[in-house]
Amino acid sequence: MATDIPVLEISNLHAGIDDTPILRGIELEVPAGEIHAIMGRNGSGKTTTANIIMGHPDFEVTDGGVELNGENLLEMEPWERARAGVFLSFQYPQAVPGLQVGNFLRKSVAAIRGEDEAKGAEFRKRLKDAMTELDIDRSFLGRYVNDGFSGGEKKRFEILQLMLLQPKLAILDETDSGLDIDGIRTVAKGINAAIRGTDSGALIITHYSRILEHVQPDKVHVLIKGRIVKSGGPELALELEERGYEWLEKEAEKSA
Amino acid sequence: MRNMAGKEAREAVGEYKAGWHDPENATIRFDFGLSEQVVRDISALKNEPDWMTEIRVKAFHHFENRPMPTWGNMSMLEEIDFDSICYYLRSSDATENDWDDVPDNIRDTFDKLGIPEAEQKWLSGVTAQYESEAVYHSIREDLEQQGVIFLDMDSGLKEYPELVKKWFCSVIPYQDNKFSALNTAVWSGGSFIYVPKGVHVEMPVQAYFRINAKNMGQFERTLIIADEGSSIHYVEGCTAPTYSTDSLHSAVVELIALPGAHIRYSTVQNWSANVYNLVTKRGIAHENAKIEWVDGNIGSKLTMKYPAVILKGEGSHAEVISVAYSGKGQHQDAGAKIHHLASNTTSKILSKSISKDGGRGSYRGMVTVSPKAENCKLNVVCDALILDDGSRSDTYPTMEVANPSARCEHEASVSKVSDEQLFYLMSRGHSEEEALAMIVNGFFEPFTRELPMEYAVELNKLMALEMEGSIG
Numbered sequence: 001m002a003t004d005i006p007v008l009e010i011s012n013l014h015a016g017i018d019d020t021p022i023l024r025g026i027e028l029e030v031p032a033g034e035i036h037a038i039m040g041r042n043g044s045g046k047t048t049t050a051n052i053i054m055g056h057p058d059f060e061v062t063d064g065g066v067e068l069n070g071e072n073l074l075e076m077e078p079w080e081r082a083r084a085g086v087f088l089s090f091q092y093p094q095a096v097p098g099l100q101v102g103n104f105l106r107k108s109v110a111a112i113r114g115e116d117e118a119k120g121a122e123f124r125k126r127l128k129d130a131m132t133e134l135d136i137d138r139s140f141l142g143r144y145v146n147d148g149f150s151g152g153e154k155k156r157f158e159i160l161q162l163m164l165l166q167p168k169l170a171i172l173d174e175t176d177s178g179l180d181i182d183g184i185r186t187v188a189k190g191i192n193a194a195i196r197g198t199d200s201g202a203l204i205i206t207h208y209s210r211i212l213e214h215v216q217p218d219k220v221h222v223l224i225k226g227r228i229v230k231s232g233g234p235e236l237a238l239e240l241e242e243r244g245y246e247w248l249e250k251e252a253e254k255s256a
Numbered sequence: 257m258r259n260m261a262g263k264e265a266r267e268a269v270g271e272y273k274a275g276w277h278d279p280e281n282a283t284i285r286f287d288f289g290l291s292e293q294v295v296r297d298i299s300a301l302k303n304e305p306d307w308m309t310e311i312r313v314k315a316f317h318h319f320e321n322r323p324m325p326t327w328g329n330m331s332m333l334e335e336i337d338f339d340s341i342c343y344y345l346r347s348s349d350a351t352e353n354d355w356d357d358v359p360d361n362i363r364d365t366f367d368k369l370g371i372p373e374a375e376q377k378w379l380s381g382v383t384a385q386y387e388s389e390a391v392y393h394s395i396r397e398d399l400e401q402q403g404v405i406f407l408d409m410d411s412g413l414k415e416y417p418e419l420v421k422k423w424f425c426s427v428i429p430y431q432d433n434k435f436s437a438l439n440t441a442v443w444s445g446g447s448f449i450y451v452p453k454g455v456h457v458e459m460p461v462q463a464y465f466r467i468n469a470k471n472m473g474q475f476e477r478t479l480i481i482a483d484e485g486s487s488i489h490y491v492e493g494c495t496a497p498t499y500s501t502d503s504l505h506s507a508v509v510e511l512i513a514l515p516g517a518h519i520r521y522s523t524v525q526n527w528s529a530n531v532y533n534l535v536t537k538r539g540i541a542h543e544n545a546k547i548e549w550v551d552g553n554i555g556s557k558l559t560m561k562y563p564a565v566i567l568k569g570e571g572s573h574a575e576v577i578s579v580a581y582s583g584k585g586q587h588q589d590a591g592a593k594i595h596h597l598a599s600n601t602t603s604k605i606l607s608k609s610i611s612k613d614g615g616r617g618s619y620r621g622m623v624t625v626s627p628k629a630e631n632c633k634l635n636v637v638c639d640a641l642i643l644d645d646g647s648r649s650d651t652y653p654t655m656e657v658a659n660p661s662a663r664c665e666h667e668a669s670v671s672k673v674s675d676e677q678l679f680y681l682m683s684r685g686h687s688e689e690e691a692l693a694m695i696v697n698g699f700f701e702p703f704t705r706e707l708p709m710e711y712a713v714e715l716n717k718l719m720a721l722e723m724e725g726s727i728g
Contacts, residue, residue, distance in 0.1 A: 054683050057675065078682040079690075087683075094680035098698025104684075107694075111685030144698065161684065 007201030013064035024226035030201040040223035085168030089158035095146040102141035130163040151178030159190040170202040176211035188214030209237040315430035315440035322434040405450040412448025427510035439508040446476035451486040482517035511539030520548040527556035543569030551578040564593035567601035574603040582615030591621040599630040607638040611647035627658040693720035
């Protein structure tokens with residue numbers, strides 16, 4: 001799709017919780033087909049950014065805008081955002097005892113992509129292929145959503161949903177944490193398959209550069225105290241790995 | 257069943273003091289309130305043997321003298337006005353309500369559950385019977401060929417008086433509690449089933465009962481005897497709201513599983529919000545027999561129901577799986593009772609309750625192991641899910657274990673639906689109501705999966721409807 005409208009455009013975003021500001025003017029653009037990474041320490045506002053894009057009711061946006069392909073997301077309910085094409089891979093996916101994985105996947109695909117996409121041989125084939133790619137056993141479908149899943153199983157299940165829901169914007173919040181190197185490689189394969197060469201974009205939120213070695217982000221943004229203080233290419237992730245965040249924090253203080 | 261003309265009825269029992277209402281319309285209806293005479297009249301009208309009349313009368317006196325239970329919801333129980341209840345009603349059309357009087361919300365629910373209109377009308381008491389003759393007959397024929405007796409209780413008493421006399425009140429004596437006494441005094445309708453030795457009734461016998469209005473009586477009485485090595489799965493009720501203008505429903509269900517027999521009794525009841533549902537259900541399991549109660553309670557004003565099993569024979573097994581859903585102004589006081597009287601007996605209780613909009617759910621359970629019963633195993637799990645702050649859940653578990661060789665397990669949990677759970681599901685394209693319904697149906701899943709498919713589907717739909725508009 002030849003269009004100049006980015007998949008995600010965040011402008012001057014200020015937001016917080018219970019009158020405590022967390023984001024202080026984020027600017028970010030993710031064009032179609034690109035994968036961007038947001039890196040930062042705990043408490044820098046990474047997860048808050050993800051939650052606000054998805055529409056978590058606890059957070060209040062005090063200024064700025066968030067647009068998906070030019071559409072204002074902030075006026076939509078979370079499920080409307082999901083139907084519009086936003087997907088969030090959760091850092092801590094919630095368990096829903098009694099809700100079977102297979103049933104949940106079918107219902108979610110029906111809700112987001114339409115009833116027709118969620119039935120028949122074609123759906124079953126897509127499901128089977130995605131599970132094979134992620135090295136997930138068939139018996140998984142009969143288990144309850146995230147109930148008693150290991151850390152790695154939870155993350156694979158998030159990526160399985162990503163592959164089936166085919167969002168316009170995928171946000172992956174610490175998807176690499178809790179995964180061993182094989183897991184990271186598998187998950188990265190899933191992300192690349194879902195985004196590269198498509199109209200979609202992705203935002204990968206992470207502490208570490210490990211996953212970025214396998215995904216190769218187009219851009220890396222560093223978030224400190226609710227602001228993006230530096231953006232660069234993949235090499236920035238490696239630099240952060242070597243030098244840590246302190247030098248950037250000092251720079252940010254100087255410029256503040 | 258035959259309808260008795262007013263004249264015939266008068267001849268049968270003599271002139272009732274207030275007279276029959278509407279004799280021209282072949283309606284037999286007693287005035288409100290209960291007396292020994294009313295009890296005798298009911299029995300006479302049905303041409304019952306003397307022994308049944310005498311049990312009824314004794315039960316009536318016991319009911320009169322027996323105080324109300326001092327547990328459950330006492331203030332709600334005290335509100336029952338026994339004098340305003342009509343204890344017997346029989347006619348082809350006397351039970352019919354006006355379709356226009358059936359509340360919109362109930363008609364709406366029928367539509368959303370996809371219940372056919374003819375069945376909707378039957379469920380609302382608009383038509384006394386909703387019958388699909390073909391289904392009714394084919395099931396009856398199949399069963400008859402196997403020697404299974406399958407009748408309404410009144411016909412059972414007429415056609416098999418010895419069998420009924422042997423087992424009636426043998427599991428639940430009328431003195432058991434105030435409401436079993438009331439039921440014994442005035443019972444009408446219900447089912448009588450006898451499964452001969454070694455016969456396995458393959459399909460769950462629910463179709464017949466979904467379409468037979470006689471089983472939906474106010475004081476129904478059910479007796480199921482599974483002879484040695486036989487098995488049966490009986491399904492009662494349905495998920496659609498049962499609209500009743502009768503405010504008191506007090507049934508008694510007795511199950512007898514003879515050695516090696518297996519009885520599963522599944523119930524899903526959804527009474528309208530004016531109904532007191534005070535039911536006594538109990539089974540006796542002989543050697544190596546198995547009794548399972550699968551019991552779902554939705555609706556009603558107050559339900560007090562504790563399906564029970566007496567493990568009388570060695571190696572017998574009991575299971576009680578129940579769910580209760582309490583909405584606004586409702587109290588579901590439900591649970592289970594199991595008595596281990598013999599060695600090597602095992603039992604399992606799983607109770608799940610959901611309360612919403614200020615509703616109250618209570619688990620009340622009792623498990624006992626007698627001193628002589630060696631190597632018993634018992635497992636009790638009760639889980640409550642509370643959907644909002646004003647709602648309430650309590651557990652009253654009792655275990656009396658008099659034999660140290662018993663292995664007992666008890667787990668209880670109370671949980672709330674968390675915002676994070678809802679947000680997770682909403683992020684997958686599900687509205688808040690849909691997300692809540694997914695959580696609720698998931699919570700009930702261990703129960704739902706025990707039901708025949710169409711009941712399970714209906715129950716899930718019903719819960720989804722209950723969650724609509726529940727988001728404050």
